[in-house]
Structures are given as C-alpha cells and as structure tokens.
Amino acid sequence: MRRPHLFVDISAHGFGHLAQVAPVLEELSRQLPALRLTIRSGLPTARLQARVAGEFTHLQASSDFGYVMHDAVRVDLAATAAAYRRQHAHWQALVDADANLFRSLQPDLVLSDVAYLPLAGAARAGVPAVAMCSLNWAELFAHFFASEDWAAAIHRQMLDAYNGAECFLRATPGMAMADLPRLRPVGPIAALGRDCRQALRAQLGCRRDERLVLIAFGGVNKQLPIERWPAISGVRWLIPEAWQVEGPGLTAFEPLALSITDLLRSVDAALGKPGYGTFAEAACNGTPLLYLRRENWPEQDFLIDWLHRHGRCREIGDADLLAGRLQPALEGLWRQVAPPTPRPSGAADAAAALLPWLTRVGAI
Structure with a gap:
C-alpha cells in the first residue's frame, strides 16, 4: 500500500x-x-x-x-x-x-x-x-x-x-x-535539549564559578564587536564560528559538536533577538535570555509578552550591546525567579x- x-x-x-x-x-x-x-x-x-x-x-x-x-x-x-x-x-x-x-x-x-x-x-x-x-x-x-x-x-x-x-x-x-x-x-x-551541562563544562575546562552565555541570533547574521567588549569576570561567551574572533573568554560553539538545543539547555544564559525558535526554546528549556529588540518588527511584542510570563528574560539596548555593557543585565537576569517551565x-x-x-x- x-x-x-x-x-x-x-x-x-x-x-x-x-x-x-x-x-x-x-x-x-x-x-x-x-x-x-x-x-x-x-x-x-x-x-x-x-x-x-x-x-x-x-x-x-x-x-x-x-x-x-x-x-x-x-x-x-x-x-x-x-x-x-x-x-x-x-x-x-x-x-x-x-x-x-x-x-x-x-x-x-x-x-x-x-x-x-x-x-x-x-x-x-x-x-x-x-x-x-x-x-x-x-x-x-x-x-x-x-x-x-x-x-x-x-x-x-x-x-x-x-x-x-x-x-x-x-x-x-x-x-x-x-x-x-x-x-x-x-x-x-519547541525542541527540548539534553542537559549536557557537566560534560560541556568539562570539555571547556570551566572553573567552578564560570558561567556560559550562548550568543545566537537565529540564522540571520549580526556580528558584534565582542573583541572590544570589556571582560566580565566569570563569564565565557559561546559565539558563532563565522565571526572568526579569538580571545580570552570566547569559544566558538559549532566545534563543540552539540546541537543548538542541547547547547541552549546546558548554558547559563543566551543572548539573541525576538524570534520564535529562540524564545520558545529558551522558555521550554528553562534558559534565561537577554534580548535585543528588532527594529519595527510587529511579531516581537507577542513573543516578548509571552516570554516575560513564561521565562526569565531581560531586554538590552543596542548601545549597551555594542559596548558590551552587559554585566548588570546578566546579574539581574540571574536574580529572577524561574516560573514554571511551559510544556511544548x-x-x-x-x-x-x-x-x-x-x-x-x-x-x-
């Protein structure tokens, strides 16, 4: 048949x-x-x-x-x-x-x-x-x-x-x-990732107090001047390999050989833009998210309102992002109380x- x-x-x-x-x-x-x-x-x-x-x-x-x-x-x-x-x-x-x-x-x-x-x-x-x-x-x-x-x-x-x-x-x-x-x-x-936190930290040789932050803008490039950002003690950035930037506290995430959902589930926070995949998967995997608003994009208000109810998130401005002034936003994000994780x-x-x-x- x-x-x-x-x-x-x-x-x-x-x-x-x-x-x-x-x-x-x-x-x-x-x-x-x-x-x-x-x-x-x-x-x-x-x-x-x-x-x-x-x-x-x-x-x-x-x-x-x-x-x-x-x-x-x-x-x-x-x-x-x-x-x-x-x-x-x-x-x-x-x-x-x-x-x-x-x-x-x-x-x-x-x-x-x-x-x-x-x-x-x-x-x-x-x-x-x-x-x-x-x-x-x-x-x-x-x-x-x-x-x-x-x-x-x-x-x-x-x-x-x-x-x-x-x-x-x-x-x-x-x-x-x-x-x-x-x-x-x-x-x-939303896809649910595997919690590979311990294996990932061992692979990267993380210190006990080091936190991992994934930068992922959902498939549309936004290169950030991360090489000029001030160092944030205890934070390691996982960045796209295509940026071709190396330095202390920076690691390209593609060579880690983990799916994006496994990475998202295993990091301490993510940084991205309002987009369905990023927002839904961050909430359903319990991952705190810093987000930069999109310019005149009408879908984003629905996504942002929902994530504020169902996840831990915090908006950052373009000037702070470009200058790497992210430590206060990250600390505030990590102080938030996690709501019940939504079921996908x-x-x-x-x-x-x-x-x-x-x-x-x-x-x-």
Whole structure:
C-alpha cells in the first residue's frame, strides 16, 4: 500500500521556521513510521538534517524570501518592496509552476511554514494544504506597505493564498491574524535539549564559578564587536564560528559538536533577538535570555509578552550591546525567579490536525 506523502515547505528566513516544523515532523514520523517526506527549503541540507530526524528528500529552493534584512534586527524595506513587486509581477506563472510540481509529486498534503505560494499552487492542483507559523507574511506586508498604491493587489493575492488553505495552525505565542478566518491555535512548539551541562563544562575546562552565555541570533547574521567588549569576570561567551574572533573568554560553539538545543539547555544564559525558535526554546528549556529588540518588527511584542510570563528574560539596548555593557543585565537576569517551565504541546497539537490527511484509506 502506498506510503503517506507529506510535502513540507520551510522558509529560509532565519532558523525559526525550521525550529517550528521539525518537532511536528518528529511527532508525525513517530505516529506514522512509513511517512514519506519531501522538504523544499533554501536552508542547507546539513541544517535540515540537524533538526529533522529520519530520511527526507530535499528540494533546494526557496518559495519565499520573507524579508530582506540589513542584519538580524533591521529590515531593508526598499529591497523587500522591490522583491515583492518582482515576485508578484509573475504571480500566476509561479502558481502554475507549483501546481505542476504537486501534480507530479502527488503528495497527500502540503504543509507550509510560512510561504503562501505553495498554498496557492496546491489549491490550483487540488491538493490539500495547511499553513503553520507564529506569523504570516500577509500581516507583516500590510504593516509595512499598506499605504503604498501598488500594495493592495499583492496583499489580496497573499491573503487569498493563505485563506485557500484548509487551515492555518497558529503556534503559541503568535500574532493575532484577524484576516485569517480558518485559524486554529496550537500550543508552544519547541525542541527540548539534553542537559549536557557537566560534560560541556568539562570539555571547556570551566572553573567552578564560570558561567556560559550562548550568543545566537537565529540564522540571520549580526556580528558584534565582542573583541572590544570589556571582560566580565566569570563569564565565557559561546559565539558563532563565522565571526572568526579569538580571545580570552570566547569559544566558538559549532566545534563543540552539540546541537543548538542541547547547547541552549546546558548554558547559563543566551543572548539573541525576538524570534520564535529562540524564545520558545529558551522558555521550554528553562534558559534565561537577554534580548535585543528588532527594529519595527510587529511579531516581537507577542513573543516578548509571552516570554516575560513564561521565562526569565531581560531586554538590552543596542548601545549597551555594542559596548558590551552587559554585566548588570546578566546579574539581574540571574536574580529572577524561574516560573514554571511551559510544556511544548504544540507539536502534538499540530500533528493531530495534520494526521487526517495522511491516514486516509489508500495512503497507509
């Protein structure tokens, strides 16, 4: 009998979309061991393999670009506007191409986090599709471009694609999404890491009083002048290898050969930006978080409000971050009382919503 086939489209706008999808795919594969996965994403195959257990076919392509970024916290609005206008100038041809792809692959279901093009292509091909995310590009597009005279037609095509899906699984915490009537909320989605604290500290030769702080901005680069920061006694920074910075109290984290979730679970604090993967995984793994607000990013208020209720966190300013004036913020963070750790129930919620399309007669 034919194996159930799920086509998954994962945005490469940072790593948060993959962080949302991977636990759902793990839960689906646990319940459906014969599940066949095809993943389309602009992320490298190795990055997908680090998060998605089991076999899958990777189509190396991006069906969305999200937003063009100056860096991890600043959007390039002019470049983003130009990119949307280029894409939608050929909208119908792009939808036809995706429809033809789905007719060829014949998946039982398309899952998108959170590109709208595959939703439109699936609808044209007569294939059921579901969207899932804490945000959607239509709501962000309206936030940034609603006043532009060219934007209305593009926004309508985006909304039509999202609303043509069977439902939109909104991860907690998430944006309001008032324009999407087929909304179906699910719980927090987060991978739980292994507590490797003792082994990690032994590997690094940490002193008894030394604390580890992971710097991770979610897949969009933000190089910090960490080589000019004043030393903070008792703090070691775990930094991206791509920064190519060496010095006392600095260690690149990739050569440590631990997954990002294991690292997050095992450090004393993390530093990053408001993004779903970072915030949900910090809270669910009980890791204190310093965060730098993003510039004019409407999703972040939902994330920040939720993390202040469910985790230990503290905001830092850009000037303090650039100057490395972080000792007071870290000390204040470590003085906070830890609230009850939230349960990442969203993967099971989402899997339950998707299973009916993957367990119909003839697909198992």
